[in-house]
Amino acid sequence: MKERIEQIRAALAANEAALIESGANRFYLTGFESSAGHVLVTARGAYFIIDFRYVEKARATVKTAEVLLQENTEEQIGCLLAQDGATCLYVEADSTPLSRFAALQKALPGITLCDGDKIDRALVDARAVKTREELESIKAAQKMTDETFTYILDRITPGRTEREVMLDMEFYMRRLGSEGVSFDFIVVSGKNSSLPHGVPTDKKIERGDFVTMDFGAVVNGYHSDMTRTVAVGAVSEEQKRVYDTVYAAQAAALAFIRPGVACNEVDRVARDLIYGAGYEGCFGHGLGHSVGVEIHEMPACNTRCQEILRPGIIMTVEPGIYLENQFGVRIEDMVYLTETGAENLTHSERKLLIV
Ligand code: ZN
Ligand code: ZN
Helix, strand or coil: CHHHHHHHHHCCCCCEEEEECCHHHHHHHHCCCCCCCEEEECCCCEEEEECHHHHHHHHHHCCCCEEEECCCHHHHHHHHHHHCCCCEEEECCCCCCHHHHHHHHHHCCCCEEECCCHHHHHHHHHHHCCCHHHHHHHHHHHHHHHHHHHHHHCCCCCCCEHHHHHHHHHHHHHHHCCCCECCCCEEEEHHHHHCCCCCCCCCECCCCCEEEEEECEEECCEECCEEEEEECCCCCHHHHHHHHHHHHHHHHHHHHCCCCCEHHHHHHHHHHHHHHHHHCCCCCCCCEEECCCCCCEEEEECCCCCCECCCCCEEEECCEEEECCCEEEECEEEEEECCCCEEECCCCCCCCCEC
16 A cells, blocks of 8 residues: 555655645555544655544544644645655646635645646556455455345336335345445435436336346445346336346447557447437437445546556446437446456346346
């Protein structure tokens, strides 16, 4: 984990320092989960300033930075910067509120606050490539997700509501040991399934509905993400045609994704297939995103991202077709990019299941 601090330091000149205050990046650099805290990296040192509620545990567990009890945060930061010869301070451009930026500016006269995104870039690059340990945590989270899917299959019955199914899945997954939910689960049925990020309602599931479930577990702070769409009791010709198209688009993208190709090329493989089948305008989101300490990380496979994929990245592949006021289908797997190809971390059935 010490290497993570080194990757930040490598981006800094001798007189520069970085202040990391966002929860995900703080956790990434320290391995410590807390609702508050400040990581300061200078050319000479790394410090984790944390308040009394957490300091005892932090002292016992954090190995990447010197743990300091939070007193007057800005004064402490000022002293550490002076002590280590730093005159420029980078904050996270993506997540630092303007009010925080202004407060730091006022509290640190003589220090130049830098608003470039150098630190954000370094963190995005570091977080994109997963270590063996990170991979194992995500695999464990996905295993719980697959098990939850198997569990819920014969519990998706006409008369149960979307909310009941969602709560059943969540409770089961927590019992398996998940630290929480990866995000608020999506369980949408019938007409609601045309909403890519619909919220579960009290609508009862009916025969002939498609039910789309998008869900995931958390292990050691790392997330999993999977979507499956199943049919209840029966399936129409049109539903089958849409499902087969999404299935084929996902299969093509899964076969194509590998290191060395650009994110938008992977997106295009699935998108061309969906548009070619006559569903242009019905796939209004990107094909996939990276997953890690946050559910949505960079890089992402969409029409815009030209980043070249590297080994160690974990990417979702989740094409969908959404027919307004009718129904929708999405199928989502997570893959781990190896040196030569991609390992699918998702083991649930992808073919259309009629429950
Ligand atoms: Zn998802
Ligand atoms: Zn996703």
